[in-house]
Amino acid sequence: MGSACIKVTKYFLFLFNLLFFILGAVILGFGVWILVDKSSFISVLQTSSNSLRVGSYVFMSVGAFTMLMSFLGCIGAVNEVRCLLGVYFAFLLLILIVQVVAGTVFYFKTGEVKQEMGNIVMELIRNYNSSHNNSAQNTWDYVQAQVHCCGWVSFQNWTENAELMSSTNITYPCSCKDKKQVNDGPVMGFCQLPSNSTVIGNDPEYWPVYEEGCMEKVQAWLQENMGVILGVCVGVAVIELLGILLSICLCRHIHSEDYSKVPKY
Numbered sequence: 001m002g003s004a005c006i007k008v009t010k011y012f013l014f015l016f017n018l019l020f021f022i023l024g025a026v027i028l029g030f031g032v033w034i035l036v037d038k039s040s041f042i043s044v045l046q047t048s049s050n051s052l053r054v055g056s057y058v059f060m061s062v063g064a065f066t067m068l069m070s071f072l073g074c075i076g077a078v079n080e081v082r083c084l085l086g087v088y089f090a091f092l093l094l095i096l097i098v099q100v101v102a103g104t105v106f107y108f109k110t111g112e113v114k115q116e117m118g119n120i121v122m123e124l125i126r127n128y129n130s131s132h133n134n135s136a137q138n139t140w141d142y143v144q145a146q147v148h149c150c151g152w153v154s155f156q157n158w159t160e161n162a163e164l165m166s167s168t169n170i171t172y173p174c175s176c177k178d179k180k181q182v183n184d185g186p187v188m189g190f191c192q193l194p195s196n197s198t199v200i201g202n203d204p205e206y207w208p209v210y211e212e213g214c215m216e217k218v219q220a221w222l223q224e225n226m227g228v229i230l231g232v233c234v235g236v237a238v239i240e241l242l243g244i245l246l247s248i249c250l251c252r253h254i255h256s257e258d259y260s261k262v263p264k265y
Contacts, residue, residue: 009246010250011077013073013077013250014074014078016073016239016242016246017070017073017077018070018074019239020073020240020243021066021067021070021071023066023232023235023236024064024065024067024069025067026063026232027062027063027236028060028063028064028067029063030059030063030232031056031060031061031062031063032056058102062098062099065091065095066236069091072087072088073088073092073243076088077250082251085250085251088243089244089248089251092240092243092244093244096237096241096244099233099236099237100237114219117218117219118152118215121152121218122152124136124137124140125152125157125158125160125161126161126162128161128163128164128173129163130189130190137188140175141174142187143218144173144175144176144210145187147214147218147221148210148212149210149212149214149217149218150209150210150211150212151176151213151214152213152214153215154211154212154213155176155207155209155212156204157213158172158173158204163190164190164202166202167190167192167202168201169192169193169195170192170193170203170206171191171192171193171202172191172193172204172207172209173189174189174190174191175187175188176207176209176210177191177208177209177210178209178210
């Protein structure tokens with residue numbers, strides 16, 4: 001009966017570590033996505049925010065380490081090596097503690113993250129240069145065009161751009177154009193309306209753009225994605241707890257071990 005229990009526990013732990021390996025790969029992939037993505041709002045943040053870049057490296061490190069630990073757990077479980085199971089248990093517990101601490105810190109830093117996000121976008125709007133082509137500007141144009149918004153709080157934020165407001169004609173950000181009013185032309189840089197003798201200078205009231213800012217929509221997008229991230233992290237934490245319990249159970253039932261079973265590399 002005891003032998004059968006050990007075998008069942010051993011193979012459950014092996015299957016658990018296989019799933020854990022996959023989840024580690026997901027976390028690693030998410031860190032890589034944050035670092036290399038160039039087609040979403042993440043690109044705007046990661047080119048200007050050191051904390052986001054550091055976060056991506058943390059995700060990549062945790063993912064790689066998780067995959068390594070799951071491999072170690074598989075060897076320890078299949079070959080019934082208490083030493084490897086003990087090391088596996090210790091590191092798994094350490095990872096769980098780090099995740100809880102990181103999640104707590106992130107929860108209390110949410111306000112600062114939102115403030116930093118607003119500062120990054122406003123700095124981008126102020127320094128936007130239609131003659132330059134860089135990933136942050138292109139991504140922000142993409143966000144405004146796809147989400148149907150303009151500026152951060154409202155379209156009036158673009159009045160802080162010196163190049164835009166120095167125009168003598170009605171000039172506006174192309175990516176902000178309201179497609180109900182203007183349905184053609186580029187989506188990057190600045191666009192001009194035909195000259196109107198009754199309007200002097202570049203009056204924002206005549207811009208054919210969306211008036212709603214992107215702040216609420218972008219924050220909703222981030223919260224939606226953070227929900228997926230938190231869901232994955234909670235799933236990983238539950239599996240880690242299961243792995244800890246299984247490794248303890250298997251260690252208690254292994255009274256002798258044969259180190260010759262351990263693969264030699």
